[in-house]
Amino acid sequence: MAEYKNYEDLTAHIGEDGVLVVTLNRPDRLNAFNGPMRRSIRKLIDVVAADDAVKVLVWTGAGRGFCSGADLTADDRGPVPTAPHDPSFQWCVDLLELPKPTIAAINGDAVGGGLGFALLSDIRICSTAARLYPIWLKRAIHPDDLITWTLPRLAGLSRTLKWLYLSEPIPLDEAREAGVVTDLVEPEQLLPTAMALAKKLAAQPPMHLALTKQAVLNSYARDPRAAAVAEDWGLRKAFASEDFKEGMAAFKEKRAPVFKGK
Numbered sequence: 001m002a003e004y005k006n007y008e009d010l011t012a013h014i015g016e017d018g019v020l021v022v023t024l025n026r027p028d029r030l031n032a033f034n035g036p037m038r039r040s041i042r043k044l045i046d047v048v049a050a051d052d053a054v055k056v057l058v059w060t061g062a063g064r065g066f067c068s069g070a071d072l073t074a075d076d077r078g079p080v081p082t083a084p085h086d087p088s089f090q091w092c093v094d095l096l097e098l099p100k101p102t103i104a105a106i107n108g109d110a111v112g113g114g115l116g117f118a119l120l121s122d123i124r125i126c127s128t129a130a131r132l133y134p135i136w137l138k139r140a141i142h143p144d145d146l147i148t149w150t151l152p153r154l155a156g157l158s159r160t161l162k163w164l165y166l167s168e169p170i171p172l173d174e175a176r177e178a179g180v181v182t183d184l185v186e187p188e189q190l191l192p193t194a195m196a197l198a199k200k201l202a203a204q205p206p207m208h209l210a211l212t213k214q215a216v217l218n219s220y221a222r223d224p225r226a227a228a229v230a231e232d233w234g235l236r237k238a239f240a241s242e243d244f245k246e247g248m249a250a251f252k253e254k255r256a257p258v259f260k261g262k
Contacts, residue, residue, distance in 0.1 A: 027063025116145025
């Protein structure tokens with residue numbers, strides 16, 4: 001198991017159930033991205049991807065905000081580190097494709113890049129005290145953090161363009177109806193709701209969660225025949241796993257399965 005310490009502007013805690021809770025921790029700036037936080041996020045994505053002890057990743061924010069986007073006043077506004085020839089937002093792709101379930105517990109304002117960041121999670125649980133604010137065009141900034149890919153797939157083309165054009169907070173009831181957020185809860189219920197779901201997901205077979213996520217994401221860009229081929233490949237891989245045998249044995253023995261990710 002990796003140690004989740006010494007991350008600048010992030011705090012991280014992993015429980016015995018394998019749920020890693022990561023808190024963006026610049027509450028005085030509504031958890032806006034600065035250089036140290038961006039570098040911490042990049043490092044954490046890589047560490048979590050390789051750490052079998054982490055079953056589910058939960059993101060949230062300290063204080064009143066989830067993330068208010070880029071901190072344009074920060075002394076260090078350095079971008080997320082990239083490998084040679086990677087696009088600037090490769091980290092967004094890596095987080096989107098992280099082979100583990102991810103949940104954004106949106107406790108407060110998610111503005112600009114903070115909204116884009118939230119949409120990179122598989123599931124978004126939102127507080128009624130939050131604002132979802134696609135502010136880019138109001139500042140004459142191009143939409144980023146992969147929101148031009150995520151938002152149309154969640155909300156549809158016309159609604160996405162309307163929200164981006166207007167650059168106004170998205171009504172939370174519209175966001176839930178569109179699937180931008182999966183749940184809308186009172187502030188005091190946000191983390192309990194997210195953690196209850198995370199613990200359920202952590203009990204599922206890890207490899208099968210990863211294969212399912214991969215298949216669903218890949219199907220966005222495939223025609224149905226290619227998706228069928230991908231599902232067939234994933235199914236064969238899953239059938240060959242020890243967790244599949246355990247799942248079948250647990251069903252026959254009428255007990256809870258104990259999955260090991262093998």
